[in-house]
Amino acid sequence: MKINRPRGTRDFLPEVTARRRHVEGKMRDVVKNWGYSEIITPTFESLDLFTLKSGEGIIGELYNFTDKGDREMTLRPELTAPVMRMYVNEMQATQKPLKLFYFENCFRYERPQKGRFREFWQFGVEVIGSSRSDADAEVIALATNMLDSAGIKGDLHVGHLGIIRHILSVLEIEQQSQIMRLVDKKDDTGLDDYLEQINAPADLRRNLLELICLTGNDAVEKARAVIGGIPELDTFKELLTLLDAYGIDYNVDFGIARGLDYYTGMVFEIYAEGLGAQNQVCGGGSYNLIKLFGGGDVPSTGFGIGFDRIMEICDIEADEPKKVVVISTDSTRLDAIKIANELRRVAPVHLDIMKRNFKKQMSHANYIGADYTVIVGERELEAGKVTLKDMESGEQSLISVDEVTRKISLRSI
RNA sequence: GCCGGGGUAGGGUAGCGGUUAUCCUGUAGCCCUGUGGAGGCUACGAUUCGAGUUCGACUCUCGGUCCCGGCCCCA
Known part of the structure; x- marks a missing residue:
């Protein structure tokens, strides 16, 4: 009987493995030079860890199982939650900031397609303990440097959820989430229909639509003109100044919503050419999961890089050792x-x-x-x-x- | 979960309702047991699975499965 490889998984033959290790090594060099420390968390976790973070609906996308002790477990679908769990379990007394990185395989029960597998690798970074723009800027700069080291020229979009949330604050939570989802998808007609449907106030509607299409260097000033001087705009302005100092090209994009409730402020996404429907190679932002996981009120900021998508478009070859x-x-x-x-x-x-x-x-x-x-x-x-x-x-x-x-x-x- | 396109030796391919099927490559061996890349010869090796139609199915029909692209979703 011939046994095939499980759906959505891959065998990496020697040449491919060598390439992957080579590129991984380049990215590792960068993140280490920024002073980050590597950590390893378990391949499987309690199912609760992820339902707590993302809701029961997430189970449909997980490789979950009941173990022989009747515990509900799952292979990890990502590493932010495990890292935060680890922090709450054993690192709360460590002086801040904590600068951590990981490179591990993750598992999602999804329909495989280009750039999407059931087992895939994530390179990620989490900075724990700083709510300053300095941390956000450092993390973005690190992400772009890591992509640079793999020869990827990405298109960086930076936004701030505080601003869009400010506009939506008069609505119910349910409505806010739905709107964020539509904004994230850039589904303009869907958004229009929905705003109509919930009978949103006219000024909110106008401000929102105006905000999400603001771009360019003076986007912050334009936003200020639309919604007035809120503190989040000052914070965001500060972030952009820091990014300029790092010498990073960015597009201001208030339309990034990331669809997730635990993101608190800065959000960013990096896109690359040549990947079809799955063109996002990196995504991140500032968030607070530690409180949710029973720890203190500790802010964090981080990102994940889709390593398999990097490998798809990067053309770096590993140099062969002398044989x-x-x-x-x-x-x-x-x-x-x-x-x-x-x-x-x-x-x-x-x-x-x-x-x-x-x-x-x-x-x-x-x-x-x-x-x-x-x-x-x-x-x-x-x-x-x-x-x-x-x-x-x-x-x-x-x-x-x-x-x-x-x-x-x-x-x- | 949905839509579309696919599946023929290890890899890449051709063909056909009628002798288990083409070519390239590969692997093993020999020509050739102290010097590699070429060439020749020999061997090995495949119709995704199941059901149906048929005298007969690799070919036609249906279903499963897997792969590819897209939708949904994307923590």
């Missing part, structure tokens, strides 16, 4: 093992385990793209040396193992 193949005959096989071990201190070394003859070993070395072959034959051993062959040029020389080590390590630098 060495040690070639032996039946009579020199045992010596070849010792020599291979020596050489493994400086390069990846392959040794025949197929009982191939000399010619076949050479042919195989060529097939796997060896940079060097080291021939360990009777003639060489009699001289206390080995033959080093450069597979590119075909040149070969009879030298000692130490000399081989030296030559190979010089070349791979």
Whole structure:
């Protein structure tokens, strides 16, 4: 019986895996240089963690299960909630800010399509303990730097939920959520219809529609003209000033709603070309989940990067390490093992385990793209040396193992 | 959950209601047991699953499943 890979999952073959690790490494370098520390949380969590954050409706999209102790569990669909849970469980006494990052697989029970899988990888950052614009700006700058390191030119949209919430504050919570959803989808006709349907006040309607299409450098001033001087606008203005200092291009977009109730202020999304319907590669904002999870009133800000979508559009290739193949005959096989071990201190070394003859070993070395072959034959051993062959040029020389080590390590630098 | 397009050796493909099917590539072996890439030969290897129509289905019909694109959703 042939067993297939589960729907929405992928096998990563060696070349692809190498590329993924390479790009991951680049992004890791960036986030570490910003002083962030990596954390790992469990692959599965209590189902409650996510229903508390997102409501019962989320269960339809989860890989949940009942364990043998009758506990309701789920594979994690994202990492913000687990990180916040971890903070509440064991990091509340740590001095702020906490600057954390993670790179882990997540699971969602969804219909797979381009850029969307049932198992996917998220690179994420959470800053815990600062409600300042400085934290928001740093997080956005970090996100763009990480994308830069993968060679992704993203389109950054920045907004602030406080402003749209201010306009909607006279409505019922239910109505606010519905409007936020429509705004987030950029469904203008749907929004119009809905405002009509709930009989929203005329000035609210005018202000809202005006606000969500404001763009450009003076968007903040225009917003001020529409809704007056509210503190959220000053905060947002401050954020933009900081982003300018970081040298980051952005589009002001008051239409970003993220659809989620726990986002409190700054929100941002980064889009990229070439991904079809799933063109968002990064999303984040400031939020407060810690209070919801039974901790103090601690603000946070963070983002998640869809790593698989990055890989879809990034064209960085991993550089291959130098490969060495040690070639032996039946009579020199045992010596070849010792020599291979020596050489493994400086390069990846392959040794025949197929009982191939000399010619076949050479042919195989060529097939796997060896940079060097080291021939360990009777003639060489009699001289206390080995033959080093450069597979590119075909040149070969009879030298000692130490000399081989030296030559190979010089070349791979 | 919905709409559309697909599924033929490990990978990529061709064809046809009528001898278990083409070509490329691959893998293993040989020509050739101390020097790779080429060439020749041999072997291995497939019609997604189920039901129906039919004398006969890889081909036609229906259903499942999986893949791809989109909708919904997207914490």
